[in-house]
Amino acid sequence: MKKKPLILQTDFGTADGAVSAMYGVAYSVSPELLITDLTHDIPQYDIWEASYRLIQTVSYWPAGTVFVSVVDPGVGSTRQSIGVKTKSGQYIITPDNGTLTHVKKMLGIVEARIIDESVNRLPNSGESYTFHGRDIYAFTGARLAAGVIDFTGVGPEIPVDSVVELPVIDATFDGDKVHGTIDVLDVRFGSLWTNIPRDLFVGLGLKHNSRVEIKIQNETRILYQNILTYAKSFADVNVGEPLVYVNSLDNMAVAINQGSFSKAYNIGTGTSWRISMGKAPRIVYDD
Incomplete structure:
Protein backbone atom coordinates (compact mmCIF):
# COMPACT_ATOMS: atom_id res chain seq x y z
CA MET A 1 0.00 0.00 0.00
CA VAL A 163 -16.42 14.17 19.94
CA VAL A 164 -15.67 16.94 22.45
CA GLU A 165 -16.11 20.55 21.33
CA LEU A 166 -14.97 23.76 22.99
CA PRO A 167 -17.57 26.53 23.44
CA VAL A 168 -17.97 28.54 20.22
CA ILE A 169 -19.89 31.77 19.67
CA ASP A 170 -21.26 32.13 16.16
CA ALA A 171 -20.93 35.42 14.28
CA THR A 172 -24.17 37.38 13.84
CA PHE A 173 -25.60 40.15 11.65
CA ASP A 174 -28.15 42.48 13.24
CA GLY A 175 -29.05 44.32 10.01
CA ASP A 176 -26.65 47.14 10.80
CA LYS A 177 -23.42 45.51 11.98
CA VAL A 178 -21.74 42.11 12.04
CA HIS A 179 -20.55 40.82 15.40
CA GLY A 180 -18.05 38.09 16.15
CA THR A 181 -15.04 37.00 18.17
CA ILE A 182 -11.29 37.22 17.64
CA ASP A 183 -10.50 33.55 17.29
CA VAL A 184 -6.75 33.56 16.79
CA LEU A 185 -3.76 35.64 15.70
CA ASP A 186 -1.77 35.40 12.53
CA VAL A 187 1.16 34.78 14.88
CA ARG A 188 4.02 35.97 12.71
CA PHE A 189 2.42 39.27 11.74
CA GLY A 190 0.02 40.05 14.59
CA SER A 191 -3.15 40.24 12.51
CA LEU A 192 -6.49 39.49 14.17
CA TRP A 193 -8.43 36.61 12.63
CA THR A 194 -12.13 36.76 13.43
CA ASN A 195 -14.90 34.18 13.14
CA ILE A 196 -16.93 36.54 10.89
CA PRO A 197 -17.32 34.84 7.50
CA ARG A 198 -17.00 36.96 4.37
CA ASP A 199 -20.50 35.89 3.33
CA LEU A 200 -21.90 37.53 6.47
CA PHE A 201 -19.77 40.65 6.08
CA VAL A 202 -20.96 41.29 2.50
CA GLY A 203 -24.42 41.81 3.95
CA LEU A 204 -23.18 45.25 4.98
CA GLY A 205 -23.07 46.19 1.29
CA LEU A 206 -19.45 47.34 1.44
CA LYS A 207 -17.06 47.18 -1.49
CA HIS A 208 -13.27 47.26 -1.47
CA ASN A 209 -11.86 50.65 -0.42
CA SER A 210 -15.02 51.39 1.56
CA ARG A 211 -14.66 52.56 5.14
CA VAL A 212 -15.56 50.25 8.01
CA GLU A 213 -16.23 51.17 11.63
CA ILE A 214 -14.51 48.69 13.95
CA LYS A 215 -15.01 48.18 17.68
CA ILE A 216 -13.03 45.64 19.73
CA GLN A 217 -13.76 44.89 23.37
CA ASN A 218 -13.20 42.26 26.00
CA GLU A 219 -15.31 41.50 29.04
CA THR A 220 -14.28 44.69 30.84
CA ARG A 221 -13.81 47.51 28.34
CA ILE A 222 -13.51 48.74 24.76
CA LEU A 223 -9.90 48.35 23.60
CA TYR A 224 -10.14 49.81 20.10
CA GLN A 225 -12.62 51.81 18.03
CA ASN A 226 -11.77 53.36 14.70
CA ILE A 227 -12.60 53.76 10.99
CA LEU A 228 -10.57 51.40 8.74
CA THR A 229 -10.30 50.70 5.02
CA TYR A 230 -11.80 47.48 3.68
CA ALA A 231 -8.86 46.51 1.49
CA LYS A 232 -8.42 43.83 -1.15
CA SER A 233 -4.76 43.45 -0.15
CA PHE A 234 -2.20 45.04 2.15
CA ALA A 235 -0.86 47.03 -0.81
CA ASP A 236 -4.09 49.04 -0.87
CA VAL A 237 -3.13 50.99 2.26
CA ASN A 238 -0.03 52.87 3.38
CA VAL A 239 2.63 51.28 5.57
CA GLY A 240 1.52 51.59 9.19
CA GLU A 241 -2.14 51.98 8.27
CA PRO A 242 -4.76 49.57 9.67
CA LEU A 243 -7.11 47.65 7.38
CA VAL A 244 -9.88 45.08 7.22
CA TYR A 245 -9.39 42.20 4.77
CA VAL A 246 -10.48 38.64 3.96
CA ASN A 247 -8.04 36.03 5.31
CA SER A 248 -7.12 32.61 3.94
CA LEU A 249 -10.09 30.97 5.69
CA ASP A 250 -12.52 33.35 3.95
CA ASN A 251 -13.15 35.12 7.25
CA MET A 252 -12.67 38.78 8.08
CA ALA A 253 -9.39 39.92 9.63
CA VAL A 254 -7.87 43.15 10.92
CA ALA A 255 -4.22 44.13 10.51
CA ILE A 256 -1.67 46.90 10.27
CA ASN A 257 0.30 47.01 7.03
CA GLN A 258 3.83 45.92 8.05
CA GLY A 259 2.95 46.12 11.73
CA SER A 260 1.43 44.02 14.51
CA PHE A 261 -2.13 45.00 15.35
CA SER A 262 -2.27 42.71 18.37
CA LYS A 263 0.88 44.21 19.93
CA ALA A 264 -0.02 47.78 19.06
CA TYR A 265 -3.33 47.60 20.91
CA ASN A 266 -2.79 44.67 23.33
CA ILE A 267 -5.54 42.59 21.74
CA GLY A 268 -6.04 38.98 22.81
CA THR A 269 -8.00 36.04 21.44
CA GLY A 270 -10.85 33.77 22.48
CA THR A 271 -14.58 34.02 22.98
CA SER A 272 -14.26 36.89 25.47
CA TRP A 273 -12.72 39.11 22.77
CA ARG A 274 -15.57 40.59 20.72
CA ILE A 275 -15.42 42.58 17.50
CA SER A 276 -18.10 44.40 15.54
CA MET A 277 -17.93 45.81 12.01
CA GLY A 278 -20.31 48.20 10.31
CA LYS A 279 -20.53 50.93 7.68
CA ALA A 280 -18.71 54.04 8.80
CA PRO A 281 -21.02 57.06 9.16
CA ARG A 282 -20.99 59.04 5.93
CA ILE A 283 -20.18 62.28 7.72
CA VAL A 284 -16.84 60.78 8.76
CA TYR A 285 -15.47 60.44 5.25
CA ASP A 286 -17.75 62.40 2.89
CA ASP A 287 -17.18 66.13 2.53
Missing part, protein backbone atom coordinates in the same frame (compact mmCIF):
# COMPACT_ATOMS: atom_id res chain seq x y z
CA LYS A 2 1.25 3.49 -0.86
CA LYS A 3 2.35 5.49 2.16
CA LYS A 4 0.32 8.59 3.10
CA PRO A 5 1.75 11.87 4.46
CA LEU A 6 2.02 12.11 8.24
CA ILE A 7 1.70 15.64 9.66
CA LEU A 8 2.66 16.47 13.26
CA GLN A 9 1.38 19.31 15.46
CA THR A 10 2.25 19.83 19.14
CA ASP A 11 2.90 22.40 21.84
CA PHE A 12 6.27 20.75 22.59
CA GLY A 13 8.55 23.26 20.85
CA THR A 14 11.84 22.03 19.43
CA ALA A 15 14.24 22.90 22.25
CA ASP A 16 14.47 19.28 23.41
CA GLY A 17 14.06 15.82 21.92
CA ALA A 18 10.30 15.33 22.28
CA VAL A 19 9.43 15.99 18.64
CA SER A 20 12.45 14.06 17.43
CA ALA A 21 11.30 11.09 19.51
CA MET A 22 7.93 11.20 17.74
CA TYR A 23 9.74 11.18 14.39
CA GLY A 24 11.81 8.22 15.55
CA VAL A 25 8.74 6.21 16.57
CA ALA A 26 7.05 6.97 13.24
CA TYR A 27 10.11 5.96 11.22
CA SER A 28 10.41 2.76 13.26
CA VAL A 29 6.98 1.85 11.90
CA SER A 30 8.07 2.65 8.34
CA PRO A 31 11.26 4.41 7.20
CA GLU A 32 9.47 5.30 3.95
CA LEU A 33 6.97 7.65 5.58
CA LEU A 34 6.75 11.28 4.48
CA ILE A 35 6.65 13.23 7.76
CA THR A 36 5.99 16.98 7.85
CA ASP A 37 5.46 19.47 10.68
CA LEU A 38 2.35 21.61 10.87
CA THR A 39 3.73 23.47 13.90
CA HIS A 40 5.27 22.69 17.28
CA ASP A 41 4.82 26.25 18.55
CA ILE A 42 1.23 26.05 19.77
CA PRO A 43 1.19 27.96 23.09
CA GLN A 44 1.46 25.49 25.95
CA TYR A 45 -1.84 23.75 26.74
CA ASP A 46 -3.77 25.96 24.26
CA ILE A 47 -6.31 23.52 22.85
CA TRP A 48 -8.24 26.33 21.14
CA GLU A 49 -5.25 27.36 19.03
CA ALA A 50 -4.47 23.74 18.20
CA SER A 51 -8.02 23.40 16.91
CA TYR A 52 -7.71 26.54 14.81
CA ARG A 53 -4.38 25.56 13.25
CA LEU A 54 -5.90 22.27 12.17
CA ILE A 55 -8.80 23.91 10.35
CA GLN A 56 -6.31 26.33 8.79
CA THR A 57 -4.41 23.40 7.28
CA VAL A 58 -6.17 20.04 7.07
CA SER A 59 -8.35 20.55 3.99
CA TYR A 60 -5.36 21.54 1.83
CA TRP A 61 -3.78 18.08 2.16
CA PRO A 62 -4.84 15.11 0.02
CA ALA A 63 -7.42 12.61 1.21
CA GLY A 64 -5.71 9.91 3.24
CA THR A 65 -3.23 12.28 4.90
CA VAL A 66 -2.83 11.54 8.61
CA PHE A 67 -2.51 14.39 11.13
CA VAL A 68 -1.28 13.84 14.67
CA SER A 69 -2.12 16.73 16.99
CA VAL A 70 -0.87 16.63 20.58
CA VAL A 71 -1.83 19.51 22.85
CA ASP A 72 -2.75 17.52 25.89
CA PRO A 73 -3.02 19.20 29.30
CA GLY A 74 -5.11 16.21 30.44
CA VAL A 75 -2.51 13.56 29.65
CA GLY A 76 -2.88 10.65 32.06
CA SER A 77 -6.50 11.60 32.91
CA THR A 78 -9.73 9.95 31.75
CA ARG A 79 -9.87 11.92 28.47
CA GLN A 80 -10.04 9.57 25.51
CA SER A 81 -7.55 9.11 22.68
CA ILE A 82 -9.32 9.09 19.32
CA GLY A 83 -8.94 9.08 15.58
CA VAL A 84 -11.39 10.75 13.22
CA LYS A 85 -11.98 10.84 9.49
CA THR A 86 -12.95 14.20 8.01
CA LYS A 87 -15.60 14.77 5.39
CA SER A 88 -12.82 15.45 2.85
CA GLY A 89 -10.99 12.23 3.70
CA GLN A 90 -8.11 13.21 6.00
CA TYR A 91 -7.48 11.49 9.34
CA ILE A 92 -6.63 13.11 12.68
CA ILE A 93 -5.18 11.27 15.69
CA THR A 94 -5.49 13.32 18.88
CA PRO A 95 -6.74 13.56 22.45
CA ASP A 96 -10.51 14.05 22.60
CA ASN A 97 -10.26 17.33 24.47
CA GLY A 98 -11.67 19.93 22.06
CA THR A 99 -8.78 19.91 19.57
CA LEU A 100 -11.27 18.91 16.86
CA THR A 101 -13.73 21.75 17.53
CA HIS A 102 -13.17 23.74 14.33
CA VAL A 103 -12.67 20.70 12.10
CA LYS A 104 -15.94 19.21 13.35
CA LYS A 105 -17.82 22.48 12.95
CA MET A 106 -16.38 23.82 9.69
CA LEU A 107 -15.03 20.83 7.75
CA GLY A 108 -17.08 17.96 9.12
CA ILE A 109 -16.25 14.59 10.69
CA VAL A 110 -17.80 11.44 9.20
CA GLU A 111 -16.33 8.76 11.48
CA ALA A 112 -14.68 8.60 14.90
CA ARG A 113 -12.91 5.79 16.74
CA ILE A 114 -11.34 5.30 20.19
CA ILE A 115 -7.70 4.23 19.91
CA ASP A 116 -7.30 0.62 20.99
CA GLU A 117 -4.12 0.92 23.06
CA SER A 118 -3.77 -2.84 23.39
CA VAL A 119 -2.73 -2.79 19.72
CA ASN A 120 -1.88 0.81 18.89
CA ARG A 121 0.73 1.59 21.50
CA LEU A 122 4.51 1.63 21.18
CA PRO A 123 5.81 -1.76 22.38
CA ASN A 124 7.30 -1.76 25.89
CA SER A 125 5.82 1.66 26.75
CA GLY A 126 2.96 0.40 28.88
CA GLU A 127 4.21 2.00 32.09
CA SER A 128 4.53 5.48 30.55
CA TYR A 129 1.58 7.79 31.20
CA THR A 130 3.07 11.19 30.36
CA PHE A 131 4.21 10.95 26.74
CA HIS A 132 1.19 9.71 24.83
CA GLY A 133 2.30 11.92 21.94
CA ARG A 134 5.14 9.49 21.32
CA ASP A 135 3.76 6.23 22.65
CA ILE A 136 0.19 6.35 21.31
CA TYR A 137 -0.46 9.19 18.86
CA ALA A 138 2.74 9.12 16.79
CA PHE A 139 2.71 5.32 16.78
CA THR A 140 -0.95 5.04 15.76
CA GLY A 141 -0.68 7.83 13.19
CA ALA A 142 2.38 6.21 11.63
CA ARG A 143 0.67 2.80 11.45
CA LEU A 144 -2.32 4.38 9.71
CA ALA A 145 -0.21 6.45 7.30
CA ALA A 146 2.02 3.47 6.48
CA GLY A 147 -0.94 1.19 5.78
CA VAL A 148 -0.10 -1.20 8.63
CA ILE A 149 -3.71 -0.65 9.74
CA ASP A 150 -6.72 0.84 8.02
CA PHE A 151 -9.01 3.21 9.88
CA THR A 152 -11.05 0.38 11.38
CA GLY A 153 -7.80 -0.83 12.93
CA VAL A 154 -7.57 2.31 15.08
CA GLY A 155 -10.19 0.92 17.45
CA PRO A 156 -13.91 0.76 18.24
CA GLU A 157 -16.23 3.26 16.53
CA ILE A 158 -17.91 5.96 18.62
CA PRO A 159 -20.66 8.45 17.66
CA VAL A 160 -19.35 11.54 15.87
CA ASP A 161 -21.64 13.65 18.06
CA SER A 162 -19.68 12.52 21.12
